[in-house]
Amino acid sequence: MENDDINLVVNATNTNAVTGGNVLDEGRVGTNGLQTKGIHVWFGKHHVLEDISLDFPANSVTGLIGPSGCGKSTFLRVLNRMHEFIPGAAMAGEVFLDGEEIYGPKVDVTAMRLKVGMVFQKPNPFPSMTIAENVLAGLKLANIKVQDKDSLLEECLTRAGLWKEVKDRLKLSGSSLSGGQQQRLCIARALAVKPKVLLMDEPCSALDPASTLKVEETIVQLSADMTIVVVTHNMQQAARVSDFCAFFLSDGGPGQVVEADRTAVIFSSPSDQRTADYVQGRFG
Amino acid sequence: MSIATVEKPTAAEPPRRSITNQRNASDKRFRAVVTSGAMFAFVVLALIAGFLLFRGYEVFREFGFGFLTSSTWDSGTGESLQGASYGVAAMLVGSIIVALMAMIIALPFVIGTSLFLEYYIGKKIRAVLVSILDLMAAIPSIIYGLWGYLVLMPHAAGWASTINKYFGWIPIFKVDVKNFDASPFISALVLGLMIIPIASSVTREVYSRAPQDQISAAYALGGSRWGALKAVVLPFGRSGLIGGMLLGLGRALGETVAVLLTLNLVFKVKFQVLASAGGNVASLIASRFGEAGPSEIKALMAAGLVLFTLTLLVNFGASIIVSRSAKVSQ
Ligand SMILES: Nc1ncnc2c1ncn2[C@@H]1O[C@H](COP(=O)(O)OP(=O)(O)O)[C@@H](O)[C@H]1O
Ligand SMILES: [Mg+2]
Secondary structure, X not given: OOOOOOOOOOOOOOOOOOOOOOOOOHHHOOOOEEEEEEEEEEEOOEEEEEEEOOEEEOOOEEEEEOOOOOOXXXXXXXXXXXXXXXXXXXXXXXXXXXXXXXXXXXXXXXXXXXXXXXXXXXXXXOOOOEHHHHHOHHHHHOOOOOOOHHHHHHHHHHHOOOHHHHOOOOOOEHHHOOHHHHHHHHHHHHHOOOOOEEEEEOOOOOOOHHHHHHHHHHHHHXXXXXXXXXXXXXXXXXXXXXXXXXXEEOOOOOEEEEEEEEHHHHHHXXXXXXXXXXXXXXXX | OOOOOOOOOOOOOOOOOOOOOOOOHHHHHHHHHHHHHHXXXXXXXHHHHHHHHHHHHHHHHHHOOHHHHOOOEEXXXXXXXXXXXXXXXXXXXXXXXXXXXXXXXXXXXHHHHHHHHHHOOOHHHHHHHHHXXXXXXXXXXXXXXXXXXXXXXXXXXXXXXXXXXXXXXXXXXXXXXXXXXXXXXXXXXXXXXXXXXXXXXXXXXXXXXXXXHHHHHHHHOOOOHHHHHHHHHHHHOHHHHHHHHHHHHHHHHHOOHHHHXXXXXXXXXXXXXXXXXXXXXXXXXXXXXXXXXXHHHXXXXXXXXXXXXXXXXXXXXXXXXXXXXXXXXX
């Protein structure tokens, strides 16, 4: 096994699996969800992430927590190959989506990104498009034809918790909405291409408390049939929405996963003292 | 010490204080420099208009609106306007046709060049190519004209003949006489090439400022590079593209020497763009000025005023379009 003892792994089927040694359950590879094995990332010579092996079971929410700069966003980008747009970025390791390598030689990256959607920290609707066009933008970008656009539009906006607020102004520009609404519009846009996985990088950090609650509700509802990975700096949020948590930390060197387990375990009885200190707000 | 409570004004409101502001000396001096500089530019513009109006006034009095609608150019005895007959219709229409065609020819190259430079090549090659592009914008138009005349025309006449052969049934591609040299088409090719660098330079600059987070969003939605450019960069850069193209249009409308070399001036309104006959106000002035008598000089001044007004109108329209589409892409 190539994983060393600090890489602990989330496992849906075996809740007690996280102590000490390596727990990546071989049986899980090849089943549903997202797995990473031995992920390293470099920006030029700067080694940013070291040997991250995590397992994100299907239809669950996993929170990535840790102080800023430890590589959470970078790790998230590796999960849908968005880091490839950063000049000088390089990675090693493997990422499996439903058992298939997304870095394989025959993989069509754009098709893969349709399955692994992303919501960014700052809401980024397309300002030149209307609200409706924004939601359906992914279909147009990927040349996907749908029979009934109106019902898809309503479905996505409803799932993103925005339908009631915008149903009478679908023809207005996407930038006419408030920040919280724009973020939910971006979630609706990501949903329209029916991804299996949704990656969210601090989706609420630019939002007010009321919008934050709405987005959190949305996350919980979406996880019924979607695998969600969400980076958050807000411990309450991690506790509220996630089923599993992975604690990232960099002690000057590359970022590593200190501990990963069920959220309840991370918050009540973490096995590493540093995790306990972080979730109780003693550093970071 | 105690703090006095401020009494609410009961009846009359107190007088509002005016903004007082003591400008210091260096601020005053700078203000004077900036103001006089700006005024100077306006004064020069007004003087040019006044000069043209003064010199061309008699022509407008003599021929009235007919100066714009007639196409005869006959200096008669050459001494007085009586007995002469002047009209710039053919030249005016020709100027507009050539400039518009140049824009149509340049547009795809401008978009392609700008996108290529900004999104398809690395930083180092980009720096080299951008400086070459800027260099091209600085090539004098006489060079473009000579190249157009000596190198391009023999080939382009052949292309025109081919277009005529297959698309001659479209009215503007018809020709009465099979002479394809020195046509509006060839002039427009030269002008189009001439305005690509300047228009691309402006457009590329704006494309480079397209928001990265929206481009990322397009990629994350499964968009290809072209998809991301179409969804984000093109709409964002539209005002820049329009601005760049109109800058080019301004240059194309007023271009004199390159057109003079590549266009056969004919005093007849023509819409057959492949035929060896066209019009152009600026080239008319340049070609006749040397040997014009007193009355023709006046007519040329009046033609200058027409060109001046046309360019002002185009630029005015341009700024309206640019500010409108800038609002849309906010
Ligand atoms: N585009 C980039 N180029 C170079 N280094 C980067 C880039 N983005 C992030 N980094 C570096 O990678 C490390 C991890 O960053 P990031 O993944 O953004 O952390 P987090 O999201 O946990 O705050 C940091 O040390 C940061 O300086
Ligand atoms: Mg981050």
